[in-house]
Amino acid sequence: MTRFVLDPTGERRVTQRLRLERPSTIGGKRVGLLDISKPRGDVFLDRLESRLSEAGARVQRFRKPTFTKPAPVDLRHEIATQCDVIIEALAD
């Protein structure tokens, strides 16, 4: 006898999105640095900002309200429209 169970998953169809091509040079690129609001993430990002600026990148800083929740949609939109590259600082 044929047996069936019901699919317990969300049955979503995942949209595949291709990543942007990696830039060959950082010079002149708009680089976003996203601070996720974890303690000491700013220490890491400050250092990155100075290194990237030395390499000719135009650095912009962004900050999530809290590391525990996904970035608000407006912030994601802002980053997507203002940056060529984004670097997210993860940990303490």
Place this chain on the structure above:
Amino acid sequence: MATAPTTQLVAVVKRECETCQMVTPVLRELHRRRRLVVYTQDDPAFPEGVSAIHDDDLAVSWHQQIDTVPTLIRMDGDVEVERAVGWSRAEWERLSGVDGLAPDLPPTRPGCGSMSVDPDRVDELRRRFEGGRLHSRHVELADEEDDIEVMFQRGWSDGLPVVPPTEARVLRMLDGTSRAPEDVVATVPPDLVDVTVEKVAVAAVMAGCLPEYLPWVITVVEAICTDEFNIHGVLATTMPVGPVIVCNGPGTQAIGMNAGVNALGQGNRANLTIGRTVQLVVRNVGGGRPGEVDRATHGNPGKLSFCFAEHSKWSFGSLAESRGAAPGADAVTVFAGEGPRCVVDQLSRTPESLASSIAACLRTLHSPKLVLVFDAMLVLGPEHARVFSDSGWDRERLLAELDQRLQIPGTELVRGAAGIAEGMPAAFAAHTLPKFRAGGLLLAGAGGAAGLFSAIIGGWANAEIGSQPVTREVRT
């Protein structure tokens, strides 16, 4: 008494039922005098002399929701006006408008169970007549596949065997709620997938729930998928927390939850399966799996399930009511917590001594040098609770006394103090700081009658940056 010309009578019977056999002369008389349609569930030739229609697939019985035979229904067109269940001369005379029915019969006699509610048939009938209500993909199992192993192989298990969610089981589970299967309960992180009542019911079957638990499960899923509770962060954190579920109200006893001996432990079906269902929803619908978005360093066994009821009668009032639920309402409170730890104090006989003892344990939560950033839940055992209540301390008094004992000089907390690098920033050295933010210590009552113990459940990053406890009333 005359009935309108559009009315007709419908009777559902079976030969196997002695009451149905007894009322055969009544059915013949009504058949002769009124518009009567008789449906017979078992023998097409029964009852003789009324040209009964054989309800061989029990479709009429199912859709008319016949629980007992004989049932006599008066219809006005397609609309049921009234029904009589079993034999009652007075009711049958009123429904039919015919007086003096079978004077030799007893005035009443109960009927028998309808074949449409026969436990051996009901699941199959529900699947046949109501299966179209479901939308989940049907996954076919091969003959050689073991049902339980399939669930593991497809990644649908939390590590323990799950009950295969067949259509019949899911339909039976859905009997536990009045909500439609397609109703969206919440949007579940991390994949942000809308979860329907049906998918919650699928998870409830897998976890081992009874249908009467389903409204509780649905309410907890709603509660954890709020921005306040933030199940996304609770799942993703490296800390060992998960949803801790405290249930209140008379419904906890109706569904057999445990608030007593071993309340936070194993052995009670409702406690264990409600909590387990919620985690299966996060895993299978939300896509939140350990090692993927769940990054817990250690986790804790309560992430399989951590759900208990509060004592219905203890002198501190219910946690849910203290958080705004209506008095006496069935309600859940969800708290992002780790596993419980025990507070041992077998000698304190005054509330002051016991409060100091508990406060000293609370102070060490997560780190004796970190304050304000974590909430906690204190689960008082009955013997500890009595020490306070015998002295007239209520919830507010106890929490105030604990708060007073948890004011800590900043010099003991700052980084480097006591030779420990961890701690609060140096700027706090000049201040006295409370261990918990206002409202950050929750108080619940559970546990067996013997044992001068309480339990502390440590929380996670609190307030807007992390998770806030959420209380919701349960809807059926």
